[in-house]
Amino acid sequence: MGQKADATKSPRTRSAPVLAREREVAKTAAINALLTRPIGILPAKVGDPVRPFALGLWNDVRPLLKPEVSVSALRKAVATYVHSRRYQMAVAKTGSLRHDINGEPVEPVSDADRMDALSKYEGFQARDGSSKPKSASPAQPTKTEAIRSALLRRKEKPR
Template sequence: MGQKQPTIKSPRGSSSLVLAREREVAKSEAINALLLRPIAILPAELGDPIRPFALGLWNDIRPLLKPDISVSALREAMATYVHARSYQIAVARPGSMRHDIDGEPVGPVSDADRLDALKKYEGFKARNGSSVKASVSSLAASASKCDAISAHLLRRKDAPR
């Protein structure tokens, strides 16, 4: 048997998948309402997994826009979904996969994208008054050595000189 993938601790528990709540389902319904047909990558009901989008997925979604809907409305709805905390947690999870429009996995999330999502998640926590240091230490305990080094280098790069 293979080793179990370490997970990043999140406010929603320790499962390896991030599951949709009412908020994410509502955002998905708003996106699907703008399209000619629903897209399977979005959670349709409570408890469906939130799946990171494949790079370039916009090019598959854009042609499905209803003729009477503006592109900017679709961009806003998509941005609301992908910039949400739950989506960022799903991207930040070690071993997370990107998915196509039909919800099928197409490849792993890159380390750079995963670390960027983690940084955004830490920003959410900092704005809510949570302890960023505690979550960084829990990440260090669960992340691989390569991830820990990358995270350290990113923090050092952002530090004022």
């Protein structure tokens, strides 16, 4: 129950680590299936922390690629993971650290990277409508909100 309420909070206000769900574990399993050995930074099971990658981690992961697998397949699998909502939440979290291939912290996430991840995370919320608070009874709109709503409806009508 508490996890659902936490998911709607901004990643910057949450103090707990971002934990992997089944979706993230499936993505990391796909990455590890392309490699000669699993890498420690990826969550192995539901509830493991999602950790931001160290800059340049690709140079450590690329040599582990199985000979019969294409580099582009690995790039796509890694991109699917690092562009996910939970990964972006982990990067956007205040005080988050980047980790090496074994999962050891190496440096803090830069403010620029944190802000970029936060804007991506907010983009996810805007697309699925989860950024709008759900209230039991609709409140009366303020005059400003009523004007804004009327203007938006005018823009939506085809000319």
